[in-house]
Amino acid sequence: VPAAQYHLADALLASTGDLSHRRRMFARSNYLVSAIVLIAVLRTEHVVTSVRFSESIPHLRPGLLFWVFSVYYFVLTALSLRGILVARERSQTTPSRQRMTTIAIVFLAAPISVFPYLIVAGPIANVPILFWTASIAANLVSGIMFSLLTLRLAQFGTxxxxxxxxxxxxxxxxxxxxxxxxxxxxxxxxxxxxxxxxxxxxxxxxxxxxxxxxxxxxxxxxxxxxxxxxxxxxxxxxxxxxxxxxxxVLTTREMHEFLESLLVGTVNALQTPTAFIAAIGPDGPKLEVSVGPLAESEALEKDTDLALLEQNMAGSETSERSSKLTTSGSFIIWRDYWIQPLYGRRREGMLGILGIRARGEKPDLTPAEMERFSLLQQQAASALEDRILQQEVFALLEGALPSQAVQAQRRFTTSQASYPELVSGEEADSEAIIEDPDFTTMVRDALSHYWGGPKLSESPLLSLRVVQDALQENGGNPTKALRAILTEAIEMQKPEGERSLTTAKWILYNILEMKVVQGKRVREVARRLAMSESDLYRKQRVAIENVARTIYGLERAASEPANGAAPTETP
Incomplete structure (x- = not known):
């Protein structure tokens, strides 16, 4: 225990920049002394002798060298405590000093709980009330102190x-x-x-x-x-x-099970053989779950009229393309099915559709059946909306969680503060940047501050050769040069032909151009591209990865002439 205490004090001093090879060797030698003392206790009677039995608890008798061990124990404890106090004085910030102060106080837990006091104060064991009161109090105090010590030490380097x-x-x-x-x-x-x-x-x-x-x-x-x-x-x-x-959290499987239970209740309550729920995405309807025979599942997902159902319900200019769909009250009639649109709580966009097989030419639900159907419709819409919101949260968290590089930087913060000579003042070269596992994250951060901000003006991408080559064309402004490279990479994602907001090949470019260049909000971009926000986040991630690959290629192309130039001979 005293050896571990001194080792801990040495580690705390090292964390403040006080390195000492002599102290480190002394800390290691204490483990050897501890091993010798342990062998002496087990094999000889020089430290402790036979067991003394008392009314409360048996304990050992002191040996000839027990007092030498006691002096060594408490001297080493005092040296360890002194080292912690020195580390406290060397701490530069108030939180660090407070942490060191707490460690110094609770550091006494080991001397309180580990040292064999009964060998010295054996007669106390003959008074049960005094012994058990002192023992319980010491155990409680030392337990609390050890907990605080563990907490403070666990905060280092985490x-x-x-x-x-x-x-x-x-x-x-x-x-x-x-x-x-x-x-x-x-x-x-x-x-x-x-x-x-x-x-x-x-x-x-x-x-x-x-x-x-x-x-x-x-x-x-x-x-x-x-x-x-x-x-x-x-x-x-x-x-x-x-x-x-x-x-x-509502997983896809759990959502399907929940929706299936809703559809079972629907077909039972309305006495119809088939019911289905489909989500409306940028590529049209996608069947989520169905109950009963549904031979039209493929036709459902390929139907262009249903794909433009949201625009038709909103009365947009594309409504004439949906003329095949007829309505009867609040229902839409599609083939042999009565369909109800599913909206979110704020009714800002259509989430999907709920369909049942028609019982006649026109919907003939009774008021009670309609009330039941409306309740099921609300529950289905709520489930779809919850899943979309969760996907958006996960997409945001994916970018918010610290990368491995950031975690490594956190671990190294104390070392940087303690050993400034270990911190290099040179910028990482472009080769290291583009090969960094977090290169895509760097590109995403720069795109998020495309029109100005610290993630653009302080981006590691400023060190790329392709950015340095663009300085002259941008008035020597590194931020403008980086923005120009980002713009070039975005434009390289543009497909050939006339631009379209609904064609699949234009989706990624449209997201980059609207979200990054024009600075439109996510909800507005999703509405214009007729997709859910969760789909937008997923496709935006793919688009940013494409931009990162493009910049990687531009950097490789810019570096090849420099790397491949023939060396010049010097006379």
Missing amino acids: TNSDSVVRVRLYKYLARAPLAATIVLLVIVLVGRTNNFLNLPEETSLAVAVVATIIFVEGAIHVYKRPLERFFQLDDDPDVRRVQELSER
């Missing part, structure tokens, strides 16, 4: 926030040490109780242990979220929504 570290630590403490302590306490209590539940000792012990484990795990599960919010010191509604996201 890529997660302090709140996440706290939650993970206390979740582990609740599921492992706390649960084990409670189970052990129950075993002791049941073992000292005669005829517990009028059962044999083995049976009562097994029942008590199983019941305790179930109770502890159940309590942890019930109070997990409140405790997480408590330890995060943040009861913000946004935090609560994020914590509940995992429970509310």
Whole structure:
């Protein structure tokens, strides 16, 4: 224990830039001394001797060299504590000093809980009340101190926030040490109780242990979220929504099962043999789920009239192309089916369609059937909208989550602050940039600030040779040069022929031109391109990857002449 304490103090000093080879060697030598002491305790009676039995608890007697070991133990502990205090003084920021102060205080947990005090104060064991009071108090205090020490040390070099570290630590403490302590306490209590539940000792012990484990795990599960919010010191509604996201995620399979149950209720309530739900995307209807015989599934997905159904319902200029569709009340009649459009809560766009096989030439639902059908329609629309919103959230989180490079930078922050000589002042060359796994992320960030912003003006892409070559054409302005290269890469995505907003080959270019160059909002771009926002995010990701590949090719082409130039001879 004292060797580990000194090693910890040395590591904390090193984190502040105080490197010492002599101190490092001394820390390692302490492990050798600890091994020698352990062998002496196990093999000889020089450190401790025979066991002394008392009324409360048996304990060892001190040996001839026990006092030498005690002096070594506390001197090394004092040196370790001094090293932590020096590390605190070397800390440059208030949070770092506060963290070091906490470590210095809870550092005393090991001397309090590990040193064999009964060898010195053996008579105390003869007073049960005094002994058990002191023992329980010391264990509680040292347990809390060890928890705080673990928390503060876990925050060094982590890529997660302090709140996440706290939650993970206390979740582990609740599921492992706390649960084990409670189970052990129950075993002791049941073992000292005669005829517990009028059962044999083995049976009562097994029942008590199983019941305790179930109770502890159940309590942890019930109070997990409140405790997480408590330890995060943040009861913000946004935090609560994020914590509940995992429970509310609706996978595609779960959505299909839910929609199928809705359709089963529909066909039973309306006495119709077939019902289906199809989502409306940029490529037209896509059948999600159906109940009953549906021979028209392929025709449904290829029907151009249904593909333009949203424009027809909105009364757009393309409505004449949907003249084959007729309406009867709120229903649309398509072949042998009555169709109802599915809208989101804000009715900003059509999400899909709900169709049932016609029972006659015109819809003849009774008011009760219509009320039931409307309820099923709302539930189906809500399920489709929830899935779209979740896809958008996941698409946004994919860009918001820190990359491996960012995580590495976080881990290295302390080292950079402590050892400025390790930080290179040179910019990474263009070869390293384009071969970086996060090159696509760099391009995406630059496109997000296309018309100005730190992600463009401070982008690593400014070091590319192709950008440097464009400086002269852009007045020596690196930001304008990078924007020109991005524009060129976007224009290279343009297909041949006349531009169209609905043709598949123009989709990626239209997204880049509207979203990046024109700066239109996502909702507006999705509406103009007749696609859902989730589809837009997916296709935008593909478009950005294409731009990144194009810039990669431009950089390779710009670097080839320089790399392939013949060396000039010097006289």
